[in-house]
Amino acid sequence: MNCDRTQTQLHAYFDGELDAVTSAAFETHLESCSECQSVLASEQTLRSSIAKANLYEKAPASLRRAIAAKLPAAPNAPVAVVQPAPSRWRWLALTASLLVVATLSWQLFQRFAGPQRNSAIAAAALDAHLRSLEAGHLADIQSTDQHTVKPWFDGKLDFAPPVRDFPNDGFPLLGGRLDVLDGKTVAALVYGRRKHIINVFVWPANASARAPRSGESQGYNWLAWRNGGFDFVAVSDVNSTDLQQLSRLFLNP
Amino acid sequence: MLEGEERERFESTVLPHLDAAFNLARWLLRSPVDAQDVTQEAVLRAYRFFPTFRAGNARAWLLQIVRNCCYSWLRKQNVFEDVNEIEETALPVEQSTPESQALANADRERLATALQNLSASFREILVLRELEGCSYKEIAAITGKPIGSVMSALARARQQLRDWLTQPSRVEAPREL
Numbered sequence: 001m002n003c004d005r006t007q008t009q010l011h012a013y014f015d016g017e018l019d020a021v022t023s024a025a026f027e028t029h030l031e032s033c034s035e036c037q038s039v040l041a042s043e044q045t046l047r048s049s050i051a052k053a054n055l056y057e058k059a060p061a062s063l064r065r066a067i068a069a070k071l072p073a074a075p076n077a078p079v080a081v082v083q084p085a086p087s088r089w090r091w092l093a094l095t096a097s098l099l100v101v102a103t104l105s106w107q108l109f110q111r112f113a114g115p116q117r118n119s120a121i122a123a124a125a126l127d128a129h130l131r132s133l134e135a136g137h138l139a140d141i142q143s144t145d146q147h148t149v150k151p152w153f154d155g156k157l158d159f160a161p162p163v164r165d166f167p168n169d170g171f172p173l174l175g176g177r178l179d180v181l182d183g184k185t186v187a188a189l190v191y192g193r194r195k196h197i198i199n200v201f202v203w204p205a206n207a208s209a210r211a212p213r214s215g216e217s218q219g220y221n222w223l224a225w226r227n228g229g230f231d232f233v234a235v236s237d238v239n240s241t242d243l244q245q246l247s248r249l250f251l252n253p
Numbered sequence: 254m255l256e257g258e259e260r261e262r263f264e265s266t267v268l269p270h271l272d273a274a275f276n277l278a279r280w281l282l283r284s285p286v287d288a289q290d291v292t293q294e295a296v297l298r299a300y301r302f303f304p305t306f307r308a309g310n311a312r313a314w315l316l317q318i319v320r321n322c323c324y325s326w327l328r329k330q331n332v333f334e335d336v337n338e339i340e341e342t343a344l345p346v347e348q349s350t351p352e353s354q355a356l357a358n359a360d361r362e363r364l365a366t367a368l369q370n371l372s373a374s375f376r377e378i379l380v381l382r383e384l385e386g387c388s389y390k391e392i393a394a395i396t397g398k399p400i401g402s403v404m405s406a407l408a409r410a411r412q413q414l415r416d417w418l419t420q421p422s423r424v425e426a427p428r429e430l
Contacts, residue, residue, distance in 0.1 A: 007408045017389050045356040053361040056384045059275035063289050067296050131305045195399045219321035237397055
């Protein structure tokens with residue numbers, strides 16, 4: 001393998017993703033590059049084998065029926081939990097495990113009412129994060145300048161959120177918006193991390209210091225911490241190390 | 254909007270992509286049985302978030318949710334591969350069958366086995382491109398990767414698939430087909 005285009009342009013050309021000019025330039029190159037010719041021929045053979053093999057698997061009718069039966073009348077109504085097909089033993093096991101879960105969660109609730117509360121906030125933060133990823137909903141104020149973002153919150157919140165930008169640490173500030181978390185209006189700061197988006201939700205803390213907590217849900221990581229009279233929850237699809245790094249930047253004066 | 258209307262809108266914009274959702278889950282999870290459970294969970298989840306979906310590409314939106322559910326499921330099952338680690342492993346190339354012949358003769362079983370032996374990130378990108386016909390832009394939106402990485406990941410995924418198919422003596426990992 002000597003021609004570096006076999007790893008780049010060739011595939012974009014093969015997939016029809018090149019613009020007309022680049023495509024024509026690649027075709028000129030192709031005429032004189034036997035390596036690209038051979039890779040392209042292999043790709044074409046592979047593609048037609050894949051097409052012939054009929055690998056696409058359509059949703060079974062049983063899945064369609066199960067979904068139709070489980071969709072509530074309205075999107076906000078509670079959705080039934082996915083359960084395996086019932087059989088007598090499964091029901092028995094399910095009942096038993098529900099009992100265990102109920103007992104355990106009651107005990108946990110008794111002992112750690114705080115953490116439970118914390119994960120409820122995390123769930124709300126995850127929902128808010130997903131909502132924000134919808135087109136046009138990420139930021140109400142788009143600016144990489146903390147001195148533009150910070151004043152924007154003035155008069156919109158009854159507190160002044162700590163707006164900071166960390167471009168040199170790989171967490172550039174992209175903007176901010178207002179969001180609602182668990183019934184209260186919070187500041188949402190939007191940071192970039194290698195093409196990923198991190199939402200940091202900030203609101204005034206109302207009790208004594210709590211240790212940072214973190215978790216993972218539906219492929220997203222969250223990290224909650226408290227500093228300088230504010231509660232923070234960061235949510236993103238970046239890994240938890242990145243979130244910890246961001247929280248440390250906030251903790252540094 | 255009335256409740257029934259919202260459900261009808263979901264049924265007409267999102268549910269037509271149920272096949273795409275199932276197909277992605279089936280290849281990501283390597284199991285049609287698990288794919289049913291996870292697709293169902295993802296669609297119900299999409300329904301909950303549907304009020305936040307305004308307009309745009311419903312297929313990419315649903316596939317993004319399906320992908321997230323699949324990855325959480327893989328993590329929960331503890332079968333999650335360290336994607337980056339596996340991606341970088343180059344396969345030894347010692348071709349004994351002429352490549353063109355091996356590629357042309359690859360049947361469904363052989364292709365399915367080869368595909369299932371790739372890392373999750375290579376499986377998903379090949380499924381999205383070759384089976385689902387997604388554009389690079391859509392793949393970028395679904396996987397959260399920049400377009401440039403989509404292109405280079407596709408190049409490496411195809412290379413690995415070709416290498417796999419042209420090696421006759423490869424030990425085939427047992428997978429549920």
